Amino acid sequence: MNNIAGNDQSITLPENGAQLAGSAGDDGLPYGSVNTIWSLVSGPGSVTFANVNAIDSSASFSVAGTYTLRLTANCRELSSSYDVTITIAA
Numbered sequence: 001m002n003n004i005a006g007n008d009q010s011i012t013l014p015e016n017g018a019q020l021a022g023s024a025g026d027d028g029l030p031y032g033s034v035n036t037i038w039s040l041v042s043g044p045g046s047v048t049f050a051n052v053n054a055i056d057s058s059a060s061f062s063v064a065g066t067y068t069l070r071l072t073a074n075c076r077e078l079s080s081s082y083d084v085t086i087t088i089a090a
Helices: none
Strands: 002-004 009-012 018-021 023-025 035-042 047-049 056-061 065-074 079-089
Touching: 009 018, 056 065, 056 079
Parallel strands: 009 079
Antiparallel strands: 002 023, 018 056, 035 065, 047 056, 065 079
16 A cells, blocks of 8 residues: 655645645555545644545644644555644744
């Protein structure tokens, strides 16, 4: 399974947030479906995801700082996670 969380980003508040463009691939076994979820690993505030289960989503941030977000993909047999760093300036 391939899983890429996208490019690191720098944005300035009060922008609408960061666009998250992940990707995930699967070997098709045993069922051929991949489930994804975005999560907050670290940061000074909270993060709101437009759709936490969509591979392409957006995230808005409560305060400025550096955040690490994680995209996790699993297909029952395999699981992988990749992180992206979003730096928010005030």
